[in-house]
Amino acid sequence: MTDLRQDTLDSxxxxxxxxxxGLWSAPGRVNLIGEHTDYNEGFVFPFAINRRTIAALGLRDDRIVRVGSSFADELVEIDLSDLRPEALSGWSSYPLGLAWALGEFGADLDAVPGFDLLLDSNVPVGAGLSSSAAIESAVGFALNDVWQLGLDRRTLARAGQRAENVAIGAPTGIMDQSASLLGERDAAVFLDCRSLHAEIVPLGLEAAGLEIVIIDTRVSHAHATGGYAERRASCEAGARALGVESLRDVGVDDLDRAREILDEVTFRRVRHVVTENQRVLDTVRTLREQGPTAIGDLLDASHRSMRDDFEISVPELDLAVETAQANGAIGARMTGGGFGGSAIALVPTDALSRVYVALDGAFAEHGFGQPDLFTVTASEGAKREN
Incomplete structure (x- = not known):
């Protein structure tokens, strides 16, 4: 990180x-459990990771905004007076969309100065680790400082979600931005996506001799199109048919009635969300009562539900999960929106090498590209670096 920070300042x-x-940063996130529950006003349990996006920013004395990044050649320029979602495109929609969204939460975009912005990051793109929320949170935290907006972290998370939904066109919930802004070391964020109430829950992984392994399948996904939007539409249709505001209002005991009312595919989509909400609650309770070594079965059940009921896994993710489970992982599941990206495995430190070797061998045997394997630790949320 020290090199990344200095490189960004130099560039x-x-x-x-x-x-x-100044220099600001925000982390990517791993969702320990609670997938596709956020936009259903349910529960999620993500944590910020020690992979971060860095934002170097300098105010200007005019209305021009210029943004550049280490992952694109062009410098994008726009006047603040022209900053609106339909004027944005490509990678710069993330930082510029966030600047626009701040105007929806109190920033007077007719009065604030322009700025120059440069982004760099070691959060993998397309891996399901929310590189987009890391950008939005780093930029939001920086602009909140330099524009002296006085917004709290929860409001910045809402601005990030607004940018994602409107400027990017991805119908995501608020989980990713909340994790990136509210995260703490060795802890996860237990978030109620209806009330936005958040609790910090200690994970205790180091004390338990456990590591979180990320298995990036390198199968990329795009949330703004395709399956993600279809799954969200299915959830909304299920809620309407059941006569509730959202699937948050459906409990496990209601599933028998839901089976009678819904078509088979919609029922399975609903069943995933309802049981996943319960698994989040069970995971938080189990962590508090028994510690992290006891949550493996819940992670495994979450993956089966995403594979069979929500149908958002892919063969590479299934292989990653099954191989990790067979070689010492306490539990494993795909993480993120699905259709590619990463799986996570909860692995005792002394089983790490065996899991790594087994994964490399299994992917080669099945003719898949080699996965990117690394561990992450729960980290602090967005902050000013200097």
């Missing part, structure tokens, strides 16, 4: 011809 000075006013 900012080289590109914009002056030093940055």
């Amino acid at each position: 900012f000075a080289e590109i914009f011809g002056r030093p940055a006013d």
